[in-house]
Amino acid sequence: MHDDRPQQQRHSSIVRVVVIRLALALVLGLAVTAGLIRAGFLDIPSRFNPFAPLQIADEVNWLTRWKLARLERDRRQCLAVLDGSPVSHRAVPDRAPEEGCGLSNAVEVSRSSVGLNGGFTATCPLTVAWALFEQHVLRPAAQEHLSQEVVRVAHLGTYACRNINHRAGGRRSEHATANAIDIAGFVLASGQQVTVRGDWTGGDQNREAFLRALRDGACRFFDVVLSPDYNEAHHDHFHFDMGSYRACR
Template sequence: MRWLLVLLLLSGAVAVGLRYLPPAWDPRAPLDLTAPPNLLTPLKLAWLRQSPAACRAAFARSGIAFTPLPDRASDAGCALENTLRLPQTPRGIPADPTVTCPLAAAWVLFERNSLQPAASAHLGSGVAAIRHFGTYACRNVNHATAGRRSQHATANAIDVAAFVLRDGREVSVLRDWGGQGDRAAFLRAVRDGACRWFGAVLGPDHNAAHRNHFHLDMGRWQACR
């Protein structure tokens, strides 16, 4: 509700003549993924799910290079649309995975505003790379033989298993989530921070299938577990 109120207030300001709002507060301006977040950031991020052009404009405005990929049809409900290679911002992700543009945008915001600050606060070192289980897999939720398609079926999700710090340490969801020390505190901060940017965040507290990774997606359903 507060996001709608902010949008209405800003729209009203524009209507009465305040036509030169700063880009960060202008609902019409492309999202700058490198700017400090404000109340409009979640609204602009949500809009990227509806507008491929707005999503690409966000990367262009942010000065973040990306490689767009061609759309690919599928008779099995696993079409790829509005996808790109996950940009190599200051961290290494093996295999340059295919992701939807909105997922890539959420990842950039997550890394800059949640992941790296959590690593510095709890472990005294930045994150240099991640270990992941992939993004695209033409399958149903929980690998079931029937039911709805997973967000992985359209490359709209990524499963993160571990984080490699700049000092060489590795923090594993499987090994460190259940601990009591700084590594466990870091992982919980990462999970909570991810919930600011992604639609669904599922981890070890969700079920046994997620005991060894965080599932992050930009689907319609909201979850933080």
Template sequence: MPIILGRLAVVVAMGLAVCGGLLWAGVIVVPNHLNPFSPLRIADSPSWLTRLKLGRLERNGAQCLAVLADSEVSHKPVTDQPLEQGCGFSNAVEVSRSSVGLSRGFTATCSLTVAWALFEEHVLLPAARRHLGQEIVRVTHFGTYACRNINHRAGGRRSEHATANAIDIAGFVLADGQQITVKGDWIGSDPRRRAFLRALRDGACDVFDVVLSPDYNEAHHDHFHFDMGSYRTCR
């Protein structure tokens, strides 16, 4: 039996290798979002391959900028800021607006900005239409780059904000002028707003590496934290 299982494992491995080669060569054609070898596209719906492809962009600055150029995010590359005491950034962009307005511009790593573009296209805008029946016109955020530790503690590990690899989202403005905030509506009286915010939290987990909401701890009672760090958390 061990010999048979060993031979079967070899056959399976060879089959996977052949299929991988045919995919790479383009002999086998599958949809872009299901092809692990094809570049990420903002237009593709998130799948189990999305975060794999985002990871590649973190290691390939030129390809990341090419993906971002095919989005609605208005941006320009910024000069690298070498790490000093755990703070700084590389392959970052300055964002002035995206498919919606922003309370202010921000500087973020290219991969975080691509993830934000995916989030807007496939999570934020559809959730607003589904739960609120209208468009989002502006996003209010607390910022991206800040040379600090996690939760502003005096000691401990640096936050992903220290490398411009995180963004904190506080609220949204609808087309009719209504404002929705994480602080006021996460456990507010309007079930549509609660459902909208939870849809954002859940959908963000398909794109970002770390997603923290008011359900995580008191420090996040008034915002969502999204980052592209080395950990994986969805709370």
């Protein structure tokens, strides 16, 4: 009986060599392209340029979250992004951690592209994520589902030195470092209010669709997004944070 194994092995070896060479050529091509982009020899829109700073107004794509994540390690660039956004803010001094609570790379926000029921202090990356959310989720969703603008957001605060869900034990909440914000409702241009507590279920279908569009869209920018679907503790608000976990519930 003729043994075809040597021929099959030679064929497999040739295939492996071809695949390796193609992979090396691809890596080399990407490296050369990246070098040309970084050096400025290739002019591409900032939203497609991995080396260009994040801009709030840019159309969202797969690079957006990567650029947003970079801001957690770059205070200067994070503040520069906010400087080019509609968010009125000022940097606040760091507060050394004490018992798991403190501030680092935080800003005080007085206004954004919509009104707020009060100012808040939050980490710079969280504030940038909020600006992206307003621009690319909140305002479009209001027009699509409610045919009007949101003029004010009602939040429940950002900084609170406490554990998750106010428990006596367990780990600290992202609120303990002003890295989270809770949102209770919205005031429309007509003066009507849409609240998480009153409109998440059993009410107007357009309002329900609006709130679900916000929950789903927020997951594009925030690391953790929790809604009434998560648990009873969130029956009356959305929780958005930029922590070390990922959840969209």
